[in-house]
Amino acid sequence: MKVIILGTAWPYRGGIAAFNERLAREYQAQGHDVEVVTFTLQYPSFLFPGKTQYSPDPAPEGLRITRMLNAINPFSWLRTGRYIKRQRPDLLITPFWLPFMAPALGTSDRVAKRKGTRRISVIHNLIPHEHRLGDKLFSRWFVGANDGFVTLSRSVLDDISLFDAKGSKPKVYSPHPLYDHYGDRMDAADARRAIGLPAEGRYVLFFGFIREYKGLDLLLKAMSDERLEKMRVKLIVAGEFYGDPKPYHDLIGRLDIGDRVALHTDFIPDHEVNRYFCAADIVAQPYKSATQSGVSQIAYNFERPMLVTNVGGLPEIVPDGKAGFVVEPDPQAIADALVRYYDEGWEKRLTDGVRDEKRKYLWSNFTAAIEHLR
16 A cells, blocks of 8 residues: 655654654555655744754654645645645545644645545644634635544544534544654663763653643642652653743742752753653643643653643543543642652552553554544
């Protein structure tokens, strides 16, 4: 089978690019002919909230990546669609995560339409966390350009009905597979030393781009709990600010927790990801809103328990009391759960639960869900 994945990939960075590249490798491992068609321009620089869109890592070996699509050039949308149509793929997979991308991706998918090509979208998010004018119109345009959908959370599965007016297009929920390409597990002491921390101690990890909806402020307030201070629990913040960092620095100063917060707020390259997860006892995702999160699937891969908030699809992925704790997005609830984790000796029970749960998240299960829609 010939498979084309249309979406972000190297030289761009981030979770969606990592997802697309890992999905391509899974299809390759199954013996299929795979090409990833990605951007020549993804975001205009003035629209990008981080320091750079580009990955510091070398090109992934063994993947065929063709740069063609310009997110703001309609002529490139047509050219990309015609190129894909000429390749005559059996399966065109277009991951979707942001309405801004809908005109480019949706138009390319429409132009690529041909008998024998099934156009399936992997929907990460359909309704964005941070709303903008035109979101609904753009998302409707994209949904209309595809033949079926795989979502990574049940809440997004429900969202599709808002844009598929006839409700006739097939859709299926299949949870986010493991991110298993970030290196090997490390001894916790070695991992801590590798990122400049003392080998001994208790560490909570917040990982990923720092945006308002991800609730780092809630976690910082939780860290000021005097019980956690007495337990000498520290927080590692690993990820780049996608917005003004000043409110977070001010909050750390106001709470007087600077000595218990290790800020590593540059982009974390792929080859260093394992250090941060292996250095932590537990991974915290204090999100205020969510659909799902690839951070959970990195934590599963490195067999780290999680603390997640009861929003979106996060509780679907982290069973409460088995692979972690599910709490309300509230500093007191977060602090109570962390105290419980350390004070009641939950580490072994939750780690065993993580090892059991991670078996669900194979990439072969995900490609089987896509095949179900064909």
